[in-house]
Amino acid sequence: MKPAAFEYHSPATAEEAVNLLAELGDEAKAIAGGQSLVPMLALRLAVFDHLVDLGRVTELRGIEVRGDTVWIGAGTTHAAVGRSEEVRRAVPLLSRATPHIGHFQIRNRGTIGGSIAHADAAAEYPAVALTLDAQLEALSPRGRRTIAAADFFTGMWSTALEPDELLTGIVFPVWHGRSGFAVEEFARRSGDFALAGATVAVRIDADSCVERCGIGLFGLAPTTERAAAAEAELIGRRVSEISADEVGHAATAGLTSVPSDMHGSGDYRKRIGAQMVARAWRRAVDEAGND
Missing domain, CATH: 3.30.465.10 (Uridine Diphospho-n-acetylenolpyruvylglucosamine Reductase; domain 3)
Known part of the structure; x- marks a missing residue:
């Protein structure tokens, strides 16, 4: 299929772009790389009368x-x-x-x-x-x-x-100190959207206790989630006393609307998500401990 007809705009500055968006209202859409928007336009899942291309906005x-x-x-x-x-x-x-x-x-x-x-x-x-x-x-x-x-x-x-x-x-x-970071995701094929994924950042203090951490979850809810409750439970604990599987289960325990589709049920995604968190936690803690 082809997109519905639209008028093309190519502003040179960010200020010009937002003025166009304000002037044209709901019938306008900004486009950058177009890797998500163009397929939606081609399938007519989205229709706009005006596209505001940001490609010339060097700032x-x-x-x-x-x-x-x-x-x-x-x-x-x-x-x-x-x-x-x-x-x-x-x-x-x-x-x-x-x-x-x-x-x-x-x-x-x-x-x-x-x-x-x-x-x-x-x-x-x-x-x-x-x-x-x-x-x-x-x-x-x-x-x-x-x-x-x-x-x-x-x-x-x-x-x-x-x-x-x-x-x-x-x-x-920028996270300073003894910090470690890891990304883990599970997809049917390389390059596909993740069925479940996790991002972990952790900083440990001189006593090898968790000083700061962040756990992000993607592919497991209608929007990106952060496992704030699990993070709070980890602060101040020695990393040697924390089980990665415990972190995985705690991070996904609060998820209530994990989507089901042809690729897997919500329960399946949630189990995979817990494993992705556990894997990312192990890698991040290992890196932090080696600093």
């Missing part, structure tokens, strides 16, 4: 280390994130999640902002942003604001962005 691209944070422009491609030595050193969880995204053709076109704003429950980057307490920068005709990742994902394919707002950048905190 949306780039990677900058800013003290204890790393800023990544929303228009930066997955491939650029994956190649970045700055990201590999400062935000290793993001670097390790990148190869799991689709295939190299998708990573060459898709953007980090597009992935996060699309808010697919089975996508890796939203889970990383949530796990690491990222801050999301948005622009509208009313000005700029920053949204915590914890407040950004509001439901299936929905976010806290207003219709005339544009995601312009993502700020990731």
Whole structure:
């Protein structure tokens, strides 16, 4: 199939883009890499009278280390994130999640902002942003604001962005000290969306107790989830006294709406999710302990 007819707009600046979105209203949609939107348009699962292409907006691209944070422009491609030595050193969880995204053709076109704003429950980057307490920068005709990742994902394919707002950048905190990071996911084939996945970040203190941790879950609910209750139970405990399987079960215990489809039942996904958390926890703790 082919998309329904639409009018094409190619702004040169982010300000011009948000003004277009405000002027055109609900009939307009911003498009970055187009790896999610174009298939939806082609199948006519989505129809818009206007597409606002962000490809010429250079201010949306780039990677900058800013003290204890790393800023990544929303228009930066997955491939650029994956190649970045700055990201590999400062935000290793993001670097390790990148190869799991689709295939190299998708990573060459898709953007980090597009992935996060699309808010697919089975996508890796939203889970990383949530796990690491990222801050999301948005622009509208009313000005700029920053949204915590914890407040950004509001439901299936929905976010806290207003219709005339544009995601312009993502700020990731740098975890110092004895920290470890891991991503685990289960998919039917390489490049497919995950049936269940987990992102884990952990920092341990000089006594080998958990000082800080984040556990993200994807593919297990209508939106990306964070296992906040399980994290709270782990803080202050010695890692040698924590069973990885215990962490996996605790992280998935609160999930109440795990989807069922042709690929597996909700119970199956939940069991797999617990295993993904356990595997990621083991790897992250091993890395933190070796620092």
